[in-house]
Amino acid sequence: MQELPINTDTINKSIDIIDESTKETRKELDKISAKGIHKLSQLFWASPLGVKADVYIQERPYKLKKALEEMQAKYDLIPTEYQVEPSSYIALKGVNELNYSLEEDYIKEMFQNLLIADMDSRKQNKVLPAYIEIVKQLSIEDASFLQNFNNAKTTFFGLILVNYDIAPNPIGKELIISKDKIITLKDIVVDNLERLNIIKVYDDKFLTDTQQYDIGFKLIQDKYINPGPFQLGLTYKKALLMITDFGKNFIDICLS
Numbered sequence: 001m002q003e004l005p006i007n008t009d010t011i012n013k014s015i016d017i018i019d020e021s022t023k024e025t026r027k028e029l030d031k032i033s034a035k036g037i038h039k040l041s042q043l044f045w046a047s048p049l050g051v052k053a054d055v056y057i058q059e060r061p062y063k064l065k066k067a068l069e070e071m072q073a074k075y076d077l078i079p080t081e082y083q084v085e086p087s088s089y090i091a092l093k094g095v096n097e098l099n100y101s102l103e104e105d106y107i108k109e110m111f112q113n114l115l116i117a118d119m120d121s122r123k124q125n126k127v128l129p130a131y132i133e134i135v136k137q138l139s140i141e142d143a144s145f146l147q148n149f150n151n152a153k154t155t156f157f158g159l160i161l162v163n164y165d166i167a168p169n170p171i172g173k174e175l176i177i178s179k180d181k182i183i184t185l186k187d188i189v190v191d192n193l194e195r196l197n198i199i200k201v202y203d204d205k206f207l208t209d210t211q212q213y214d215i216g217f218k219l220i221q222d223k224y225i226n227p228g229p230f231q232l233g234l235t236y237k238k239a240l241l242m243i244t245d246f247g248k249n250f251i252d253i254c255l256s
Helices: 008-032 035-046 048-076 088-099 105-117 130-136 140-152 187-195 211-224 245-254
Strands: 156-164 172-178 181-185 199-202 234-243
Touching (some): 048 088, 088 130, 105 130, 105 140, 140 245, 172 211, 181 187, 181 211, 187 199, 211 234, 234 245
Antiparallel strands (some): 156 172, 156 234
């Protein structure tokens, strides 16, 4: 069994270099800083946020060691002939971000997968530096949504845009997972993933099996039915949500 070519010593050395640089910068800042800035720093460390940061710093070595053990298990699954050294940029940048994402399981796992893919010759050329920045910009809702694509092994889902007849814009987006399951999508999740070019919504395309939309609409009607004049005006429009080619590769690298 080959040892993972990333270890705590390597990470700690890179962090030490950053810390030393930060200390030197801090010394220079201290010379010119007003007393008010020092007071602000004291208030920060006395605040709940400061306590949280202090606890995180103390727990970081243990959690980092555990994260690397998890990575070792994934690395061991790569056939020996495909195990390669990681690229410098991905390794240094990736482990640094991993180091600060140890409490966010969904982000931690994506960084782990990205780093392992970069040590697999079958995937290494598909690991883009941009993915590091994308992972940092995902919420837990974003990651959970993308996991639906990964679990379903599909590149598109039917999308139901729910309306009241008198309203010009959809009041809700419902994703058809199967004929008996749908999930409600938050606009902010759709907007963020579209912004990152991971998904694309088409309101002029739809599934060939249109019966799925009728079944799905019946499942969600109760959610929107309210007493009053709007109840009879509830309608929907068929749409399609697709994963982009860029998004397919991102999911393959970071979620598989």
